[in-house]
Amino acid sequence: MDMKAMVSLPDRIEDEEHLEEMLAAPTPELVHDLAQVEGDIIVLGIAGKVGPTLARMAKLAAPNKRVIGVARFSEPGLAERIESWGVETIKCDLLDEQAVSRLPKVANVVYMAGKKFGTNDDPSFAWAMNSYVPSVVAREFRESRIVAFSTLCVYPFAPIVQHGWDESHPAGPLGDYANSCVGRERAFEYGSRKWGTPGRLIRLNYAIDMRYGVLVDIANWVYNNEPVPIATGHASVIWQGDTNAQVLRALRYCTNPTSPLNIGGPELASVRMVAEEFGRRFGKKPVYEGTEQPDAWVNNTLQAQRLFGYPRVPLARMIDWVADWVQREMPQHGKPTRYEVRAGAF
Template identity: 55%
Template sequence: MTALPSEIRNEEELEEMLSRPSDRLVETLAALDGDITILGVGGKMGPTLARMAKRAAPGKRVIGVARFSEPGLKEKLQGWDIETVACDLLDRSALEGLEKTANVVFMAGRKFGSAGNQSLTWAMNVQVPAMVAETFAASRLAVFSTACVYPFVDIAGQGAREDLDLNPPGEYANSCVGRERMFEHVSRTRGTRVSLIRLSYAIDMRYGVLHDVASAVQAGEPVQIDSGHCNVIWQGDANDIALQSLAHADSPPFVLNLSGPELVSVRRLAQKFGERFGTEPVLEGKEQDKAWIVDTSLQQQLFGYPTVPLPRLIDWTAKWLSEGGRSLGKPTHFEVRDGTY
């Protein structure tokens, strides 16, 4: 394995690292038949996941589907030899007109702004999954979900396991339960092979929990610590494992918590970044004894330990911000506890 650098100097280096496939992923995709379609490729993770899939399986076609409202994204993907198809997934006829590849990664969804337009959130998180599951019932599906489908669990424990009953707070989180149920229904009734990936906080230097905490500390702004614990994972590892999960897709669905194994203390994160920036962090609130945390034992058993450990992620984030690295301006709102986004 290539040694990890001490810092990531620019976005070109960052996106290369985020899309660097593991040997295991190369082997996994080589053993799977057919091409790969990525629905919702235009999000934060989609472009580098698509690039990783193409780098891991250059002989396969990788097709990125999105509305492509972000200027330049389509051209960037095409420069990585990824085919692009513009499609509004709420348009049933357009969705049904898409090519039915053997493998599909579903990444579409809506979170922020949900409190102002709940009906659109439910349409994107439940109606679209129902239509996608029916349209691609003959495909192998890796479906991005979220740890928000769980209730808060005791921070003294190991975190929520995949078999925990789903009873989360708030409309957004419940719409995510609905997303899973739509894919589960088609999987159980039509035999569709599905993997459900409950992701908890992917880390890219330009966004994520570490970026949020570090940015606040650097600016002298308060860090809320009521939700004082979480799990995080390097986005490159998340991309890699999500693509590998296609080989585990099953009926009924295979379910996987996807995150780092450490229970991360937000207070300690703020203190670490304060040391890096030479400032005392401003902390607000009090840690609660329950949080959205997950048990990643199954992930470690099947896919091994993430390649980028937490201390390196902290170092990279601190150096990125110290040198004026760009932010995507998309806060995670990890501190929200009532499910209102």
């Protein structure tokens, strides 16, 4: 494997195949860290937007390890595509305790399952996915390391001038979704303390793909001449490939008991600045709606920077890639992040 070729940054992401390759490209640092971590890897909840490329990256970085992806696999062809990368798949409903108990108990778990959008329609299901399932997984995989995805929404809004909360700030969630995510963290924390399970709770800022993410939301508003809401005037964004690499590297940096780790961009991106950049590329003048507020869901990623260094893809390059992708009207997931929503209702 030519690592320099794998991590070089092109001027343009040509198509979805190229994008998938970029999102899954491992760094030499990831290869090194996974070599220090004993055992195979299982990804629970692999079928979301991030899971497939994360698992593919793990297999590329550690080809001698088994990498197993678990999900219901309701999307036709997804399991087959994942298997084409050398990742094993197991169909399993994580709400079924007996099914979870039959999963292979490998040494390393990346937990990605959860429910966000539609929480208001059925809060009980969101709580089951976000709090009940983690308690089952914590028990069944108590002999493993568990790196679990969480969210920056477990924090209260932070003053922009302070650049967001660090991991020592107490949770102060808003709405059913964020509260149920605190439940997820507490379930893994309880399991870690009860059984001595090492882990990390990944409080993720907004990951960026060409097909979704905060930058795509803003680009679409500008491109389609729609008002850009700016009450939430700043957001922390990080290339999804950098997210994948940092989450996988966290397997080497688990703590006992488990502890939170903020992952996101080093800087806070100004929504107005980003909109103006897209407007310049599209030849359009952005129209704004609302007034910037002094706080938002933002957090401080210094601890992750100390562990992993700076993300590989800078904000400017992400803006360039997204602008080009949107202007060419390339495929998108059609799933807005709702980052601008300030009431905690998704």
